[in-house]
Amino acid sequence: MMGENSYNLLNREVSHLILNIIITVLAITVISGSIYGLSTGEHGLQPYIQLLSGVMFFGLGLKIFQQNQKTTAIFIFLVSGFILFVSIYVLVD
Numbered sequence: 001m002m003g004e005n006s007y008n009l010l011n012r013e014v015s016h017l018i019l020n021i022i023i024t025v026l027a028i029t030v031i032s033g034s035i036y037g038l039s040t041g042e043h044g045l046q047p048y049i050q051l052l053s054g055v056m057f058f059g060l061g062l063k064i065f066q067q068n069q070k071t072t073a074i075f076i077f078l079v080s081g082f083i084l085f086v087s088i089y090v091l092v093d
Helices: 002-040 046-066 070-092
Strands: none
Touching: 002 046, 046 070
């Protein structure tokens, strides 16, 4: 039994680490793309930046949900869904 609990703890820590890495990479990409768009005046990247931002918020919601902050996680999932809806609507249009 002890080995199984330590395996679950290790698995949970690895999943937190992977989520942190994904969120960080997405955040750096969103910030870089936003700075590029603002400095060059090119707004063609904006729907893609919004799409990445929605995915980043979804990952953040997963991370917060795993920390048992369910009310905050639900709010972040709603924000993520709205951002993804708007960005997909703009891309399709």
